[in-house]
Amino acid sequence: MIYSFFRLLSIIVIKIFARVEVKGGDSIPLKGAFIMASNHLSNIDPFLLGAISPRRLNYLAKEELFKGPFISALFYFMKAFPVKRNKADISALRNCLNLLKNNEPMLVFPEGTRASNTDKIYAGVGFLVKKSGVPVIPARVYNTDKVLARGQKFPRFAKVKVIFGKPLKFGKEKDPEQIARDILSVIKTLD
Numbered sequence: 001m002i003y004s005f006f007r008l009l010s011i012i013v014i015k016i017f018a019r020v021e022v023k024g025g026d027s028i029p030l031k032g033a034f035i036m037a038s039n040h041l042s043n044i045d046p047f048l049l050g051a052i053s054p055r056r057l058n059y060l061a062k063e064e065l066f067k068g069p070f071i072s073a074l075f076y077f078m079k080a081f082p083v084k085r086n087k088a089d090i091s092a093l094r095n096c097l098n099l100l101k102n103n104e105p106m107l108v109f110p111e112g113t114r115a116s117n118t119d120k121i122y123a124g125v126g127f128l129v130k131k132s133g134v135p136v137i138p139a140r141v142y143n144t145d146k147v148l149a150r151g152q153k154f155p156r157f158a159k160v161k162v163i164f165g166k167p168l169k170f171g172k173e174k175d176p177e178q179i180a181r182d183i184l185s186v187i188k189t190l191d
Helices: 002-017 045-052 069-077 090-101 124-132 176-189
Strands: 018-023 035-038 058-062 080-083 106-108 136-142 158-164
Touching: 002 018, 002 045, 002 069, 018 045, 035 045, 035 124, 035 176, 045 058, 045 106, 045 136, 045 158, 058 090, 069 080, 080 090, 090 106, 090 124, 106 124, 124 176, 136 176
Parallel strands: 018 158, 035 106, 035 136, 058 080, 058 106
Antiparallel strands: 136 158
16 A cells, blocks of 8 residues: 555656657556566656556665665555665675565565666676566656756756567676676667
8 A cells, every 4th residue: 555655646746847759658568577677767667667657666776775764664665775886795695586586576686786877787687587487578667857956955847758679588698797798788778
């Protein structure tokens, strides 16, 4: 119920500030586990993708966001859980695998941070794909940084585009870093 309330609130705020165009939304499975992998331009990206998705998504969020009881509770209600960045967080990866095993979808950002525009990747997504064998739904967001840029306190009006690609499957023979690189490569081609 709390998730539904915050999802509705996200939809309202996004409709007010962003004219959203969605392509390929039919690529999102209506049942079964999957990993939605997206580029990451703004703090609104998880809320936007969650509002668009017909499924309730689970999120990885940097542990620094879980400061204080109120904000931590809010993130947990939104189905987010903390991940330690810049090192292998076995506990967070195990939690993701358990959710995927229970047919729950995950949202991850292979770049590991907002607006990186580099070739740096979070190889954890490759590990999750290799261990779980679930399909990956690539997604690319455009202009969310125009709605809420890094350091900006209040949203601005902008046109936003979200493109979902066809589901990707990977064999067990690839290493996690190569899987993550392949996913990011596909995301960058979505236009």
